[in-house]
Amino acid sequence: MPTDAPFAYDGLDRTIHEKARLGIMTSLVSRPKGLVFAELKRLCGLTDGNLSRHLQVLEDAGLVRIEKGFEGKRPLTTCFLTAEGRKRFLDYLATLERVVKDAADAANTAPVERTLEPKAT
Amino acid sequence: MPTDAPFAYDGLDRTIHEKARLGIMTSLVSRPKGLVFAELKRLCGLTDGNLSRHLQVLEDAGLVRIEKGFEGKRPLTTCFLTAEGRKRFLDYLATLERVVKDAADAANTAPVERTLEPKAT
Numbered sequence: 001m002p003t004d005a006p007f008a009y010d011g012l013d014r015t016i017h018e019k020a021r022l023g024i025m026t027s028l029v030s031r032p033k034g035l036v037f038a039e040l041k042r043l044c045g046l047t048d049g050n051l052s053r054h055l056q057v058l059e060d061a062g063l064v065r066i067e068k069g070f071e072g073k074r075p076l077t078t079c080f081l082t083a084e085g086r087k088r089f090l091d092y093l094a095t096l097e098r099v100v101k102d103a104a105d106a107a108n109t110a111p112v113e114r115t116l117e118p119k120a121t
Numbered sequence: 122m123p124t125d126a127p128f129a130y131d132g133l134d135r136t137i138h139e140k141a142r143l144g145i146m147t148s149l150v151s152r153p154k155g156l157v158f159a160e161l162k163r164l165c166g167l168t169d170g171n172l173s174r175h176l177q178v179l180e181d182a183g184l185v186r187i188e189k190g191f192e193g194k195r196p197l198t199t200c201f202l203t204a205e206g207r208k209r210f211l212d213y214l215a216t217l218e219r220v221v222k223d224a225a226d227a228a229n230t231a232p233v234e235r236t237l238e239p240k241a242t
Contacts, residue, residue, distance in 0.1 A: 007147050019135060026220065044126060096217070097225075
């Protein structure tokens with residue numbers, strides 16, 4: 001990757017950047033005691049199937065740890081960010097902050113040249 | 122999508138959120154006079170093939186306009202954000218700012234419970 005590529009954003013780890021997984025990571029980062037599956041599903045607005053699939057990707061990448069246990073006789077799945085997951089999420093966030101800053105700066109400083117655009121009808 | 126899903130981030134338009142396309146949109150938003158293909162490729166650290174593919178997705182979505190012309194006898198491709206592309210990018214950015222804020226707040230306020238994590242070796 002050329003070093004003169006300011007908008008390549010190599011720090012935007014694709015494992016975390018995917019929209020559903022970004023929601024999962026954000027939900028988990030504030031919960032050192034973990035979140036149960038049903039609550040995580042609600043917070044992220046995901047279906048059972050989608051949440052399971054994305055958790056698997058995050059677990060395979062070592063970012064999330066999943067514990068299967070019981071609450072009484074009911075199976076209970078609890079999800080945690082790993083120490084590595086927390087570190088990588090913070091690195092990701094630093095890049096994301098840079099993206100937001102770059103983009104906001106660019107959008108705010110550039111004049112809109114209306115002559116280049118056909119009028120919307 | 123349930124309304125009680127604070128981390129669903131429905132505003133994170135997948136067309137724009139994809140990492141390479143996010144770089145392209147950020148490059149273009151500050152350039153109302155457009156960017157030529159080679160310069161865009163350099164800024165985003167993409168190959169010819171990847172840039173072409175992602176530009177096609179953005180053009181199909183109405184976010185980007187591509188003009189093919191000549192500079193002398195050399196073919197010259199110039200890329201512009203459309204008015205719709207600019208509007209949707211700004212909407213996307215507003216959501217992205219919320220993600221960064223949510224995540225930074227969560228990461229900063231949550232104590233790290235080291236007892237839950239096996240020590241890294």
